[in-house]
Amino acid sequence: EAQVTQNPRYLITVTGKKLTVTCSQNMNHEYMSWYRQDPGLGLRQIYYSMNVEVTDKGDVPEGYKVSRKEKRNFPLILESPSPNQTSLYFCASSLQDLYNEQFFGPGTRLTVL
Amino acid sequence: GENVEQHPSTLSVQEGDSAVIKCTYSDSASNYFPWYKQELGKGPQLIIDIRSNVGEKKDQRIAVTLNKTAKHFSLHITETQPEDSAVYFCAASKRRWNTDKLIFGTGTRLQVFP
Numbered sequence: 484e485a486q487v488t489q490n491p492r493y494l495i496t497v498t499g500k501k502l503t504v505t506c507s508q509n510m511n512h513e514y515m516s517w518y519r520q521d522p523g524l525g526l527r528q529i530y531y532s533m534n535v536e537v538t539d540k541g542d543v544p545e546g547y548k549v550s551r552k553e554k555r556n557f558p559l560i561l562e563s564p565s566p567n568q569t570s571l572y573f574c575a576s577s578l579q580d581l582y583n584e585q586f587f588g589p590g591t592r593l594t595v596l
Numbered sequence: 597g598e599n600v601e602q603h604p605s606t607l608s609v610q611e612g613d614s615a616v617i618k619c620t621y622s623d624s625a626s627n628y629f630p631w632y633k634q635e636l637g638k639g640p641q642l643i644i645d646i647r648s649n650v651g652e653k654k655d656q657r658i659a660v661t662l663n664k665t666a667k668h669f670s671l672h673i674t675e676t677q678p679e680d681s682a683v684y685f686c687a688a689s690k691r692r693w694n695t696d697k698l699i700f701g702t703g704t705r706l707q708v709f710p
Contacts, residue, residue, distance in 0.1 A: 487639075525602075525685060526640070526700040539695060573639050581689060581698045582628050587639030 485510045487588035489574050495594045496564055504559045504591050506574030514577045515557040516541070516585065517549065519570040526573070532557055533580065564595040599623065600688050602701030609676050610709055617704045619686035620668040628689040629669045630698070631660060635682045643684075644671070676708045 487508045496502055508515065516531040518541075528541030532551040546568055548560040557576075561568060572591045577583040599622045609615050621629075627648040632640035646653045646660045646669065653660050659672040669688075673680055686701040 523702060525702040526687075528697060531697075541697065542699075575639070581696055584630075584642045584645075585640075585698075587632075587641065589637075590639055 485586070487574055487576055487586050489572075489588040489591050491591060492589065493592050495596065497596050498565055499563050502561050502564060502593075504561075504572060504574075504593070506557045506559065506588060507555050508557075508574075508576040508586070509555065510576060510578075510586065511554065512576035512578055512586075513554070514580050514583070514585075515551065516575045516577075516581075517547070517557070517559050518573045518575065519543065520573060520590075521570050529559070529572075531581075564593075566595050569593060569595050599690060600686060600699045600701045602686050602704060604704060605702065606705045606707070608707045608709065611676060611678060613676055615671075615673045615676055615680070615706055615708075617671045617684055617686070617706070618668060619670070619688070619701050620666075621688040621690075621699075622667065623688070623690045624664075624667060625691055626667075626688040628698075629660070629662060630687050631671050632685045632687065632700075633682045634685065634703075640685060673706075676706075678708050678710055681706055681708045 490505045513534045517529040518526045527543045530549040532538045574588040575585040577585045602619045630645035633643045634640040657674045662669040683703045687698045
């Protein structure tokens with residue numbers, strides 16, 4: 484089944500404790516992206532990747548890192564999480580770029596205490 | 597401020613009625629306008645999209661219209677059903693520093709009552 488998977492689905496952590504949210508897609512998509520969703524703010528792009536080893540900042544990249552060493556994986560790294568990073572995170576992938584349909588993962592709800 | 601404004605934030609309709617959600621965008625160079633549906637506990641899913649060279653697009657009960665002059669686009673759902681209840685997001689492409697990005701609206705929660 485074609486899908487985007489994220490892990491973990493739920494995470495409660497404390498300020499400053501490094502964490503990684505994994506994202507994997509099995510559709511051989513080139514474009515992958517991370518979004519955060521907050522009430523009243525919609526979806527905001529954090530980082531995106533056009534292909535392996537090619538990443539770029541979205542609208543809200545501060546406090547996040549990403550890497551794209553393999554085509555299927557696009558982990559999101561929070562080196563030193565803070566409470567304002569409490570949010571619902573979505574990974575998405577598309578065939579080539581944002582002009583193709585983006586397939587979203589199920590989401591990761593992160594709480595930083 | 598936000599470059600894509602979406603209204604209304606909530607919408608309640610009776611089953612069988614029509615629902616309309618409107619979005620406006622600020623960048624006249626925007627050329628791609630997708631609509632996503634997000635059901636409870638799930639990620640958004642594309643339901644329809646339109647490009648700037650087209651004024652209207654239909655897919656069964658769903659249609660999207662685009663007015664480039666006024667810089668607004670709308671989602672129309674006819675003969676609504678309870679399973680249409682979800683949060684709907686519009687988005688518009690935007691070019692920033694030689695890269696294209698999607699800017700999402702803030703969402704509309706649609707409730708269809710039986």
